[in-house]
Amino acid sequence: MLLSSPHQASFVSTLLLFFSACSIAINTNRTISIGYILYPGFELLDVYGPLELLSSASYLHNMTLSLISFTTGPVASRPPGHLMDPSMPPVDTSHMIGPTTVATHTFENAPPLDIIMVPGGMGNVALEQENNTVMETFIARRFDHASYVLSVCTGTVTLARAGVLSGRRATTNKWAWSWVTDPAHGKNITWVPSARWVEDGKVWTSSGVAAGLDMMYAFLKHLFGAEELDSLLNQIEYAPHVDPHWDPFSVVHNVPGADRNRSLADCVVPAGH
Amino acid sequence: MLLSSPHQASFVSTLLLFFSACSIAINTNRTISIGYILYPGFELLDVYGPLELLSSASYLHNMTLSLISFTTGPVASRPPGHLMDPSMPPVDTSHMIGPTTVATHTFENAPPLDIIMVPGGMGNVALEQENNTVMETFIARRFDHASYVLSVCTGTVTLARAGVLSGRRATTNKWAWSWVTDPAHGKNITWVPSARWVEDGKVWTSSGVAAGLDMMYAFLKHLFGAEELDSLLNQIEYAPHVDPHWDPFSVVHNVPGADRNRSLADCVVPAGH
Helix, strand or coil, rough: CHHHHHHHEEEEEHHHHHHHHHHHHHCCCCCCCEEEEECCCCCCHHHHHHHHEEEEECCCCCCEEEEEEEEEEEEEECCCCCCCCCCCCCCCCCCCCCCCCEEEEECCCCCCEEEEECCCCCCCHHHHHHHHHHHHHHHHHHHHCCCCCCCCCCCCHHHHHHCCCCCEEEECCCCCCCCCCHHHHHHCCCCCCCCCCECCCCCCECCCCHHHHHHHHHHHHHHHHCHHHHHHHHHCCCCCCCCCCHHHHHHCCCCCCCCCCCCCCEEEECCCC | HHHHHHHHHHHHHHHHHHHHHHHHHHCCCCEEEEEECCCCCCHHHHHHHHHHHHHHCCCCCCCEEEECCCCCCEEEECCCCCCHHHHHHHHCCCCCCCCCCEECCCCCCCCCCCEEEEECHHHHHHHHHHCCHHHHHHHHHHHHHCCCCECCCCCHHHHHHHCCCCCCCCCCCCCHHHHCCCCCHCCCEHHHHHCCEEEECCCCEECCCCCCHHHHHHHHHHHHHHHHHHHHHHCCCCCCCCCCCCCCHHHCCCCCCCCCCCCCCCEEEECCC
């Protein structure tokens, strides 16, 4: 009965028109192999903000997604409890809620990757304290073969420790700035204190968590152009920050060298408007 | 070696101070039971945008999270391929990428819930076309016992079909407006054409996808107050839209009755600034 509703027909027609208008792209684009790294205590939005845009764009452009972790199967987003400096009282995070995401591949059996995505999260502090360098070894080994490597938030620390930021410009979460930019994590890196995201050749790094959405919007425009992407952004009702220099959080968190002369405000508008 | 780094110590101290300042709340708050509904073809950000805020807030306030679906185990976010009106050519979505999220409970064995979250997504179109009313029956049965019921994007259609929006004000995704607001989905509903989100007693409904983040920020402020939440928002570097009447997408998508006199811009700033 509802199937014959003119309202639904109108909604469905709109969907179909949008899809049909772009359907050529499905057959003309080669398949892009995307690998998203997961680890216990990854930050949810670091993964699912960019994935919202990538999965929607995958209607128009053939992509494969490999969710890569230490083992296949469920990976918890709840932060490990032992992420604090041992010289301080441990923080109990065992009561925190956190869904699990299913990893499809391991660092050993991941397929060739065109794009590697690295999220941040409390878990990478724990991994460093355990002297776990599996992710860093994976990134160092795969870097030259990838077309792009992107990190969100403190995922930048993994790129730094892997050595792939040497000689490059990068940014990260401004709340965790002093930890990530510790020279012990990587030498010869030009840290950009006020940036929503930084593009340096094949390496893109974003500021904290939510900034991953803005970086991914800019990245997909770089790959595929604006028009189809703006339609998508308006369907998911996200008004992106399009100025890579907009970074009020670098001021909020007193990052050394932050641009304090800019307004903290950003007048975001719908994409394409 | 890195453990003794003054930079990391400083980062860790900041974390610890933030956590310690709020630690009292952990023992004084009762546990809040949250149920997040999942179905094949749920929209990623409809679930993980609000969950980013909820999971972070769960450090400060005891919560449990039940991910509820038709069966326990992995639930695919990839849209079902048969979501189109049968009178039109089917759209093949089988090539789209979509991670899976692990459901912890079914509609039959879900625990008592204080807060019920309902995401949108292409999957609910498919469920309606299959005359599947399991989610609607669940919501109708649990509604009176819940303190709050929130829907994101087209999740509103599930609330409408469950009958719980009768006599209430609500909004939804503006791109899917004509389909969701079809009178066949529910009678005696006051649809608000220009709204980022709408609060009507225990029922909160948001506009499309990304609007769920703004609704959840407003909802958590309603529950817990602003100060701790603003610290959190600045750590995840999300500048929320705080005006429930800001809705440029109602203009972009030509929603009947949309407020065309307002600027499409919103000068977002860091929370608390």
